Amino acid sequence: MQLNPSKTLGQIAGMIDARFAGSPDFVISGINEIHKVEPGDLTFVDHPKYYDKALDSKATTIIINKEIECPEGKALIFSDDPFRDYVYLTKQFRPFEPSAGMISPMAIIGEGTVIQPGTFVGNHVTIGKNCIIHANVSIYDHSVIGDNVILHSGTVIGADAFYFKRRPEFWDKMESCGRAIIEDDVEIGACCTIDKGVSGDTIIGKGTKLDNHIQIGHDTVIGKNCLFASQVGVAGCVIVEDDVILWGQVGVQKDLTIGKGAVVLGQSGIAKSIAGGKTYFGSPVLEAKEKMRELALLKRLPNLFENL
């Protein structure tokens, strides 16, 4: 999330009543979770395992729970609980704003776009031209929909990321301040869910077509002209390159990449990155021809055991 206008280190540290290292005038132009940081961003880190990753990232201000020296050109904010303070700041800059009616007066809707009855369009939503948004769709605040997009009934765009921190006694919710972006010429079937990014954007690329009951997790970026069949589930922080085809009920774990033009057969499970240009099958997935050979051998097992 960009801060508009920018804040200073002094202002931000003051909001959470924290000590800091760096000039009070040091500029903070965005708030972002570690997966999607840019220069000017504030991020947080609360586990020694990730200190170096955060300090070496592009983020220039880091909320951290250790007294260390401030790296050159960066700023630090010291906190006994960086997660708590980061979530607090997110809530201040992106508070939940209840809606007065089905279509927010703060939404911008392009020419030629039809919105069917029962559809909710949240605050600060942008919808392009010549879209058809069918009945009973829900579009959360700050979502961005391109031109010529079709959204079928029951679909939910921009719900919160499923992202919780384990505390001894409970799961602590990360507040999402990112967006869901649906590019031009996308069609999304009925009862799909495209979660917003934690702090960046979840993106469905131009010309991609999704069937019904599809789940796309937070911060996942789907390329152009992909085709996903019904009941596919893609976790968070996944990169799906262009022209990928996922058949029905395929499951994709988080933090991986599916290469351009890959085809994955129905009910497969993808737990690691896979290269483009090939066909895959199985849970966990193998190249389809390898999996087929395995299945053929399995049929010979009874004979094998009999002969031994």
Added chain:
Amino acid sequence: MQLNPSKTLGQIAGMIDARFAGSPDFVISGINEIHKVEPGDLTFVDHPKYYDKALDSKATTIIINKEIECPEGKALIFSDDPFRDYVYLTKQFRPFEPSAGMISPMAIIGEGTVIQPGTFVGNHVTIGKNCIIHANVSIYDHSVIGDNVILHSGTVIGADAFYFKRRPEFWDKMESCGRAIIEDDVEIGACCTIDKGVSGDTIIGKGTKLDNHIQIGHDTVIGKNCLFASQVGVAGCVIVEDDVILWGQVGVQKDLTIGKGAVVLGQSGIAKSIAGGKTYFGSPVLEAKEKMRELALLKRLPNLFENL
């Protein structure tokens, strides 16, 4: 889709500005995709692989991208892009009509039927007697619901077929003009999706009961008194005969038949037609007893490898 009233070859060819072979008065009484054609129908073919199938089908008028001689008793329309012209004609005869309110004044709703708040009933929908349509259901235009039907919240009846033609630069959408038909005494759980047929009907047979989150693809015909557990997905153009039981999360690929009384255990994947009267398990599916034997042998593998 039936054309009511019928058109003539000359009229239809005129709409797409195309040359034709046959009498200009030749009657065209319906527009149908090749899977569901009858005498009097117009269909299209654009790939040499399917020329014979289209020309030998029951359809009597064919839009085709090759200069051939007109078969006896039929008519041809010549086009450099039959898919484009077929889709254009579909849109002319079945244009999308935005709705003015949650329940279209063009819908017919039977006596004793209760429609809960937030439910959308599209244009030209017919709902029978003594149904309960729960809150926030979406019923697209032209859907047909029988008597004593129960539809639970979030369910979507008659959304578009997931059917696209691959073009070099994009996926080209086939416009659906078929219907979704829910016969008498059917109960459909929450958050289900029953897509309309591409040009024919998707049918849920009398007395069939569907649990939640179930996907039924376009032109699929489900028999009578079937029972599908939650999260089952059935692709398009499938025939499920009567009394079939599919347990949770079963996936069914397109263009196949499941025989009468078949039982398929949870998470199975069906890629080919299966005979009725038997129990199946696995992905891909085997007869359950065969699969169980395979699973038992797998448990003996460690021992086998140790002894070799």
Added chain:
Amino acid sequence: MQLNPSKTLGQIAGMIDARFAGSPDFVISGINEIHKVEPGDLTFVDHPKYYDKALDSKATTIIINKEIECPEGKALIFSDDPFRDYVYLTKQFRPFEPSAGMISPMAIIGEGTVIQPGTFVGNHVTIGKNCIIHANVSIYDHSVIGDNVILHSGTVIGADAFYFKRRPEFWDKMESCGRAIIEDDVEIGACCTIDKGVSGDTIIGKGTKLDNHIQIGHDTVIGKNCLFASQVGVAGCVIVEDDVILWGQVGVQKDLTIGKGAVVLGQSGIAKSIAGGKTYFGSPVLEAKEKMRELALLKRLPNLFENL
């Protein structure tokens, strides 16, 4: 379901015009299906296989289709079709009441709770304090929502149990009179379904977090601080103890228990009870380390067959 006020054996038997054994003043304080019975309850049994279970249960009044002697301290109602009569009674005491608007005037909604547009809140629903109920959620009659609960769009709370009795010619619907209970601090993602209990309660325990597209069947009890990823399906009458983690697309069959702290990897299928404190994988599920060993051996099969 509790009867408030209680009825007498004579009154209940009179409603279905049935003979009975026991004092006409014998008290019936609840109507419950055999899975959840307590002293004072009326239940039913119609299959010889379950006679003893019903007669030995805590239920004190049993509708039964056999002339037997009345057990000490209990009452019997004789019926040629106990299922039909039980369903009839359920419908009398818990009739379906159509709603007049999106939020029933008979619902109780706590202070600080925000209900977004398009959300349906049924009759006799209770919602606690400081909840956020997003747009287009559906909450059926008699559901109970605690404090600080977040429900995302498209989610359906309290739809009917998927429970049918096989008759020679059709599936006969069991009427549900139970409730769905969502405890404090629960978050439920978009397009989830939590069915009501048949006669008891389906419960999502305090602090549990559910991702999108999740199905929870009737009478299932989920413990505290569980975490379920997207597209998980849990059938009816399951007990999930505290701190259980189910990753994406896991399927759980009915009538089993998942022990405290169990972790189940994506796409696994659970057909029998599993112990807590361990990690599982596969369909059907094994301990993950055992499954991993099996997968490793499968990769050695080609070599094995070649060498034999």
